[in-house]
Amino acid sequence: MMESKGSHKWTKNILNELDINPKIVVCAKKGYVSASSILGASHNELEEKLGLSSFHIKNFIDAVTSHVLPKKTSAWDLSQTGEGDPKHITLGCQNLDNFLGGGVPAQGITEMTGQSGSGKTQIALQLSLCAQLPPVAGGLGKGVAYICTESQFPTARLQQMVKHFKAQHSKGPASYTDGIFVHHIPDMDSLVDCVRYQLPCLLSQRPIGLVVLDSVASPFRAEESNMENKNLLYTLGYQLHQLAATYHIAIVAINQVTSVIGNNNLYGHSGNVVPTLGLTWANLVTTRLMIGRTDSHVQAEQTEGSRQVKKSSSKTIVEYNVRELEVIFCPWLGKKSCPFVVTSKGIEDVE
Amino acid sequence: MFGSLKGEVVRKATPMRIHLTCVRDLAWCLWRSIDTCEAVMTEAVGTSGGLLSECGLPSSQMMKLLSADFTTTDDVKDMKPSELSQATGLSLKECVEVLRTASNSHHPSPVDMLQIYQEGSELPQIVTFCKALDTLLGGGIPLQAITEVSGMPGVGKTQVCLQACVSVQLPKSVGGVGGEAVYVDTEGSFTVKRLKDMASCAVHHVGTIGGVAEDVSGFTIESIMKGVHYFRCQNCVEVLAVVKNIPKLMLVHPNIRLLVLDSVSFHFRHDFPDARDRAKLLRTVTKELIQPAVTHKMAVLVTNHMTTNVKEKGSATLVPALGETWGHCPTLRLNLSWCGPTRVAALTKAPHCQNSSAYFQVSIGGLRDVSDNTQPSTAGNLQHEPLNKKRKIMESNDR
Numbered sequence: 001m002m003e004s005k006g007s008h009k010w011t012k013n014i015l016n017e018l019d020i021n022p023k024i025v026v027c028a029k030k031g032y033v034s035a036s037s038i039l040g041a042s043h044n045e046l047e048e049k050l051g052l053s054s055f056h057i058k059n060f061i062d063a064v065t066s067h068v069l070p071k072k073t074s075a076w077d078l079s080q081t082g083e084g085d086p087k088h089i090t091l092g093c094q095n096l097d098n099f100l101g102g103g104v105p106a107q108g109i110t111e112m113t114g115q116s117g118s119g120k121t122q123i124a125l126q127l128s129l130c131a132q133l134p135p136v137a138g139g140l141g142k143g144v145a146y147i148c149t150e151s152q153f154p155t156a157r158l159q160q161m162v163k164h165f166k167a168q169h170s171k172g173p174a175s176y177t178d179g180i181f182v183h184h185i186p187d188m189d190s191l192v193d194c195v196r197y198q199l200p201c202l203l204s205q206r207p208i209g210l211v212v213l214d215s216v217a218s219p220f221r222a223e224e225s226n227m228e229n230k231n232l233l234y235t236l237g238y239q240l241h242q243l244a245a246t247y248h249i250a251i252v253a254i255n256q257v258t259s260v261i262g263n264n265n266l267y268g269h270s271g272n273v274v275p276t277l278g279l280t281w282a283n284l285v286t287t288r289l290m291i292g293r294t295d296s297h298v299q300a301e302q303t304e305g306s307r308q309v310k311k312s313s314s315k316t317i318v319e320y321n322v323r324e325l326e327v328i329f330c331p332w333l334g335k336k337s338c339p340f341v342v343t344s345k346g347i348e349d350v351e
Numbered sequence: 352m353f354g355s356l357k358g359e360v361v362r363k364a365t366p367m368r369i370h371l372t373c374v375r376d377l378a379w380c381l382w383r384s385i386d387t388c389e390a391v392m393t394e395a396v397g398t399s400g401g402l403l404s405e406c407g408l409p410s411s412q413m414m415k416l417l418s419a420d421f422t423t424t425d426d427v428k429d430m431k432p433s434e435l436s437q438a439t440g441l442s443l444k445e446c447v448e449v450l451r452t453a454s455n456s457h458h459p460s461p462v463d464m465l466q467i468y469q470e471g472s473e474l475p476q477i478v479t480f481c482k483a484l485d486t487l488l489g490g491g492i493p494l495q496a497i498t499e500v501s502g503m504p505g506v507g508k509t510q511v512c513l514q515a516c517v518s519v520q521l522p523k524s525v526g527g528v529g530g531e532a533v534y535v536d537t538e539g540s541f542t543v544k545r546l547k548d549m550a551s552c553a554v555h556h557v558g559t560i561g562g563v564a565e566d567v568s569g570f571t572i573e574s575i576m577k578g579v580h581y582f583r584c585q586n587c588v589e590v591l592a593v594v595k596n597i598p599k600l601m602l603v604h605p606n607i608r609l610l611v612l613d614s615v616s617f618h619f620r621h622d623f624p625d626a627r628d629r630a631k632l633l634r635t636v637t638k639e640l641i642q643p644a645v646t647h648k649m650a651v652l653v654t655n656h657m658t659t660n661v662k663e664k665g666s667a668t669l670v671p672a673l674g675e676t677w678g679h680c681p682t683l684r685l686n687l688s689w690c691g692p693t694r695v696a697a698l699t700k701a702p703h704c705q706n707s708s709a710y711f712q713v714s715i716g717g718l719r720d721v722s723d724n725t726q727p728s729t730a731g732n733l734q735h736e737p738l739n740k741k742r743k744i745m746e747s748n749d750r
Binding site for chain 2: 035036039040041042053054055061062064065066068069070071072073074075076078079084085086107108231234235238241242244245246267278279282283285286288328329330331332334
């Protein structure tokens, strides 16, 4: 059922679905059967090739146009139904959520980029748990498809986070790990195939609300940057957008950075690093978030799960490096940044 | 005038039948010179409405129409197909076609340059609420033209589109266009919240500058939101369908004055099954975009991605995507970029002013000037005309 939507809708034979004079159908079968060929041809060309009168051709084009036309709505209708509001996935942290206007944007493709070790995978793991919370708690109430392209999926770290997460959030599912579907895909061709064929299958079978790509950079950086690979990268991004729109899911893609010499102010972000994959990928990203380490640290007491720490018992003082989450661009957020830390529990605000 | 000749004409052919014959046939029929017959024909053709013979109907139908004395579009105008069928002996289907053709055919008379100039300079423009940008554009985003806004991701192309959707609805009594907008969204970056913020600021601004009360009181956040018609297009065929549907949409909403396509390049850059199909569809889209601009006096605003153009020696420049197939289509090309922390708009193609640039910023309420008054040097911009138009929006209208 889902296959009839999307790109196939405009290349398949639609003649039988139109409410038009059968004489037109007979003539059109000569070569104008798909929406793309009919609408792509000019009025005169159709008149000439099909040998029908202007009146019939106009009816034909009108019928095809109405058939293909997307739903007409207005900004007012969107505001009333709430469809036009951007959706978010909470990060479980008050400050970060407020900063981002509710959580990590779940519209289009949200990219998280930054230097290695800055905390991107940590945030992705946190999101994988938060996404499974019910909508009232700021999640999506659905599962997660996690695509790993670099190293092994950090199962141990996830288990550690799940333990704390369950204690903190009571409304979630019984088993968080059951709701995360992990794929390991190291090369770019398999990645594009997965997004094209396997993901739609998975999405139509299971309730999935979030797809994480960790990372989108590594399969493509290993290859040379020629036209063919750029097209493949564009296809990947384009297909992800189609999936997001068709299945109403959030897409989070993790990217790397590279140091740059010279003009690095292309995105209005000053600094000595720039996200990889160039303009081809940047044009496909809806929201770009940059994560990095700062020079400051905070001290906190490290507590173990739900065990009460008695005043007399020895506490471990741990120093955490303060990280920064910066909005590079987003259609509805201004450019700002917000600090956070990575602890044993996962991502936490800086008090 | 032709006395005896006329008598002959009446005897041999009714004056109306003259219309279908060419001069030579008439001359042969009446045994007179071509000049005489030309004069007779000119006199006979004095009726209002176009000639049916010039409508392009098949000759078999024309013969039947003429034998029943239908020669001009006025003759058939108010008839029903069944009546026409009875009178002429044509089938019902053919009559429908005749009536449709007769009602459609009109012969536009040539318009002289002065008329075009006068009409053009009277058209209001869509202000951007940023004086520098409006000056750069010669008053604002022009109607009856296609404006392309290109730039890196995140520089503010969608913000310009949203601002235009609000600005086009500014009431006429304060110098605005007073029209509605159609937003064709291909990337999903349309946010209702941003539109609402911009609308709220615009309403507040109009409230402070006054204008005709009835006109201005209708300008509310709700009316602005209702005046933005939204289509979410998942592929290029849907984009094409929306653009082709504009004439029909105009019948329901005749006051549409802005068509926004955000963006034209998103659906055209990925792997098409057939590369020729893509080029053809793109050419069709460019052609179809010109129609609303010219016929319905709309402003068409299109956003475009940037791409790297690698030249022979290894140096690369950033250029708008889609190449020359698309490049010749827009009348105005605006490129947005960053200069340090400030956004810059540069005009790279404009019929009326030389290439120059302007600083602007994106605030909660939309596009605004940057706080300090330093602007990049502008060369040869029309300073006079845009000031007049701009003044309308900033002061109350006391004409």
